[in-house]
Amino acid sequence: MKAATAPAVAAFHVTKKFPGVIANEDVTFDVRVGEVHALLGENGAGKTTLSNILTGLYRPDEGWMEVAGIAVDFQSPRDAIAAGIGMVHQHFRLIPTFSVAENIALGTGHDPVGGRFDLKKIEERVAEISESFDLPVDPRAKIWQLSVGEQQRVEIIKVLYRDARVLIFDEPTAVLSPLESERLGVTLQTMARSGRSIVFISHKLGEVASIADRVTVLRHGRSVETTSENDVSALASLMVGRDVESVTRSAHAIVESSSRVGSVVLEIEELHAVGDRGLKALDGVSLTVRSGEIVGVAGVAGNGQRELVEILAGLRRKGSGSIRVDGESLENGSTRHPIRLGVSYVPQDRMGTGLAPDLTIAENMALKNFRRPPFARPPFIRQSVIDAQGRDLMEQFDVRAPSETTPTRRLSGGNVQKVLLAREMSGDPRVLVIASPSQGLDVGAVATVHQLLIDAAESGVGVLLVSEDLDEVLALSNRIAVMYEGRILDTFDRADADAQRIGLLMGGQLDVSA
């Protein structure tokens, strides 16, 4: 309608590099006045970095930005706020013991209403905003009394209170129930109609298609396309960016070997569980892994993968449903039981969960078997045997370090992963559960780790590979399960894998024709 008006905010050819990573490369993107503009992309596509640049948290290495047609150079988030750009963070920045109004006034520096800190006026203004945008919240309530959805409303009002013209929402629906999400979508559109501009970051195709006026797709840090397309399958192809050919090309890494696949070692049936926030995390997951095969679980982070692997490792309690390892049922509430049943687990948080950083490589390799002979002669441990095992495993798994007594905190990411795999494979496991095995590793290390996983499957272990990296899942798995909002939406044999369909499922679209 008003094509002549300059965009509310625009970024041109923005590049941002971090050591070893190019987070954004030549990204161009603009938000018009009065539109909801979605940023769509997989994890690691550069969405968060771009929004951090727009809000002045980072400065771009190359490229420039314009606000209402005028070039700007944000030195700090303060500059971005002054230019009318506000961000609603995924993780709230609220003080639990303060009231809603106090939280909103906090950090404004001065009180725009009365010139001094007049709580009454602030509360009135908050109530006014809350009413006009249908964001019901009591200005006098303390934050700790509010639900997650209400807290998010406070964050939104906070931005509106500062009179932001451009509002950036980072995965706002991640913390909301489906009903709340729907309501938020309406609020976003109301705000856009009132002349504000909305940047909506998401990986959920359905939401993006229904809420956004235009969509910019980011892939591997680049802006692939900006489109007013609201056909989910077209968006899915853009987001995933592969076709079936490239899948089969990368799949040659797997040994052609359905013959080595044996009996079922891991059987998950109708598994339910709640997540940290008390929301439903697993909603009836059923999955089997047979010995000698790699089953890949694809999906965008936060769809229940973490809860699934943590339950398998005994770190989290399951609700209803059953897990059987080699036919034996896995008990709740013990981390020793899965170890005894032969479930190995390489966590995503390798340093924080998998290793004791101050202990040596050898000691970390003995973390799960130091209690038993020959590593212990109760009540003593036998350091020499532990060290000898460390030396052997270091050689076998090609861990590069000065010696087996080097603390693991000094190791590079690839070597850390090798130490973990060495330990988890050395106990003759039946099942290996591994989460995001190549996250943060360089190309060489990724290849090594992938080879180790293939070796593990060849030796008869059932591997459950959970990864947000679809390429990785496609390259390694015999079977692929797609997880979305706590459910396995579908399972494919690798031969039938269709990247576009997987992309749709990752975005929550069951029906391709939708």
Next chain:
Amino acid sequence: MSRFGFRLEPRSNLPKWLPWAVPVGSFLAALLVGAIVLFATGQNALSVYGRILDRAFLSEGAFTGTLISATPLLFTGLCAAVAFRIGFFNIGGEGQFVMGAIFGSGIALKLGADAPGILSVSAMVIFGAIGGGLWGLIPGILKAKFRTNEIITSLMLNYVAIVIATYLIFDSNSFWRELTGSGVVFPKGKILPTGSWWPNLDFGSIIVPFGFVLGMVIAGWLYVLQRKTRFGFEMRVVGGAPTTARYAGMKPARIVVAVAALSGALAGLGGAADIGNFRHVLDPKGLQQSGFGYAGIVVAALARLNPVAVVFVAVLLGGITNAGYALRGPDFPSGLVGVLQGLILFCTLGGEVLARYRITRSGRTPVGASVLEAS
């Protein structure tokens, strides 16, 4: 945020000599700063240091006095060291020390003058450990069950313990209180039967209190426990990486409770040793004034939580305390002794920071930038 500030950056590589050089260097730095203070107050630094050395270690009977001062510090130092090692910040050494003294003196009085000395002394050792252990168990269980902050609970229990001791002697006709003779007029505790007095081992020029020997043996035992046993292995994992410990099939809560009790028992032993070796009477005012429990935290910190190093640090600080008594006089205010002790502590802990971090000028890094945030 600040564009021209300084930042502390963790050192990735610690040279082998650094952990040893830093405490020594810090100690020398403290002496240097102390010399300036002494000079400013009109003292001759060299002669003061000479006198400290003399009164703490060299002159006739000085080392025995030093060991007497060091014994309670040794136990409370071990108490803090073993708990801090697993990230359980037991500030309750003070209260556990007092409970050990109450239990230890109680059993000695109960057994009476007729009991053989070896029985009385062993019973005091055991009961002292039990008293302190139970007192340490409380914050341990509270933390394991309800995730309460052990710093607060253990600290609060210090006050409870001292109030109990005061009640026993001043506010009740308890078993511990002397109710005959001068005790009728001035409230005080019963003197322990001489048979239960802890022996002193005579090595000619030096007399070593039995409590100190016991402490050394326990320090060695703790070292073996931490470095060579399965329990010690689990302690090291729980201390550095509690999540990993759980993941590897350990039970961090159980280990926390066990170590809390052990830590309390060590302080309790100190309390029993203090009564058995030196005071021979439950003396709440004396216990309260000495503040051994808090000093033990300092000892443990200076010893980098290493139980064997605790022995040496306890002797060093015991020596300074001991010399402090001798230095005090009309020309040397007692406050100055405290200043010197404080300087040593300040410099050593400061040196610790420098050993672990390097100081860098923060350049113009992006605000809040972190490589890991890129996603």
